[in-house]
Amino acid sequence: EDKVVQSPLSLVVHEGDTVTLNCSYEVTNFRSLLWYKQEKKAPTFLFMLTSSGIEKKSGRLSSILDKKELSSILNITATQTGDSAIYLCAVPQGGSEKLVFGKGTKLTVNP
Amino acid sequence: DADVTQTPRNRITKTGKRIMLECSQTKGHDRMYWYRQDPGLGLRLIYYSFDVKDINKGEISDGYSVSRQAQAKFSLSLESAIPNQTALYFCATSGAGGIYEQFFGPGTRLTVL
Numbered sequence: 001e002d003k004v005v006q007s008p009l010s011l012v013v014h015e016g017d018t019v020t021l022n023c024s025y026e027v028t029n030f031r032s033l034l035w036y037k038q039e040k041k042a043p044t045f046l047f048m049l050t051s052s053g054i055e056k057k058s059g060r061l062s063s064i065l066d067k068k069e070l071s072s073i074l075n076i077t078a079t080q081t082g083d084s085a086i087y088l089c090a091v092p093q094g095g096s097e098k099l100v101f102g103k104g105t106k107l108t109v110n111p
Numbered sequence: 112d113a114d115v116t117q118t119p120r121n122r123i124t125k126t127g128k129r130i131m132l133e134c135s136q137t138k139g140h141d142r143m144y145w146y147r148q149d150p151g152l153g154l155r156l157i158y159y160s161f162d163v164k165d166i167n168k169g170e171i172s173d174g175y176s177v178s179r180q181a182q183a184k185f186s187l188s189l190e191s192a193i194p195n196q197t198a199l200y201f202c203a204t205s206g207a208g209g210i211y212e213q214f215f216g217p218g219t220r221l222t223v224l
Contacts, residue, residue, distance in 0.1 A: 009151070032211050042201065042215040043154070088153065092211045097142050097161070098169075099213060103153035 002027040002093045006102035013079055014110050021074040021105045023089030033072050034099065035063055036088040043088055046074075079109045114138045115216035117202050123222045130189045132219050134202030142205040143185040144213065145169075145177060147198040154201065160185055161207070192223040 007022045025033065032050045036043035047056040049065035049072060056063050060083075063074045076083055086106050090099040115136045124130055134143065145157040146169075156169030158177040166177060174196060178186045189196055199220050203213040 034211060041218045045212050045214075048212060090154075097205050097207075097211055097213075098144070098156060098159055099154075099211065100156075101154040103151060 002091070002100045004089055004091055004100050004102035006087075006089050006105050008105060009103060010106040010108070012108045012110065015079060015081060017079050017109075018075065018077045019079060019107065021076075021087050021089075021107070022071065023074070023102055024069075024071040025089075025091045025100075026070065027091045027100065028094050030067070030070075031092050033065055034090045035072070035074050036090065038086040038088060038104070039084075046087075076107075079107075081109050081111055083107060084109045115202060115204055115214055117200075117216040117219050119219060120217065121220045123224065124192055125224050126193055128192050128223075130192050130221065132187045132200055132202075132221070134185045134187070134216055136183050136202075136204045136214075136216075138204055138206075138214060139182075140204035140214075141182065141207045142213075143179065144203040144205075145175075145185070145187045146201045146203065147171065147196075148201060148218075149198050157187065157200075189221075189223075192221075194223045197221060197223045 004025045034048045035046040047063045052067040060077045065072045086104040088104045089102045093100045118133045141162045144159045146154040160179045176188045202216040205213045
């Protein structure tokens with residue numbers, strides 16, 4: 001059964017801290033791994049990773065995939081209160097367009 | 112205007128009532144999905160449709176049914192709502208041909224008393 005495990009499940013930090021969120025996966029016919037940010041309602045897309053070792057970056061957020069370790073990390077540097085959200089990791093199931101989601105990491109950034 | 116819309120945005124109903132949640136999209140996508148989200152459980156797939164004539168069960172389809180009325184419309188029904196169907200429901204869409212990014216609607220918060 002395909003599955004995605006995220007850790008930690010929740011994290012509380014202070015503004016300015018750097019955080020690392022983890023995602024590990026077990027899936028047949030791996031194609032890609034996706035990260036989403038969910039603030040108040042709908043998840044919004046952050047990154048899609050397909051190749052090991054190639055960092056994707058957007059401002060203070062970056063992510064990298066390690067296919068050997070079947071995992072990915074999402075880094076956020078110089079955190080701000082606006083980074084408070086649930087971060088979701090997902091992989092396509094069996095190579096189809098259906099996504100299997102992890103339970104998410106709830107990040108709280110305090111001023 | 113939002114690309115993926117859901118109605119209603121909030122609904123409170125009673126046990127045993129029939130409820131329909133509707134989803135419309137203007138992205139021209141073939142693939143549409145219904146998820147529910149419960150605290151601490153992430154997003155779980157209820158049903159999905161890869162085109163108008165294709166409907167498939169997801170991991171938690173019991174107690175739900177769907178209808179794909181057109182490429183742009185995908186409805187989720189609870190035939191006889193029960194309290195453990197209280198959750199946040201999301202519709203999502205994606206393109207075809209190995210395009211994995213899904214675009215989500217704003218969600219419907221459903222409470223079953």
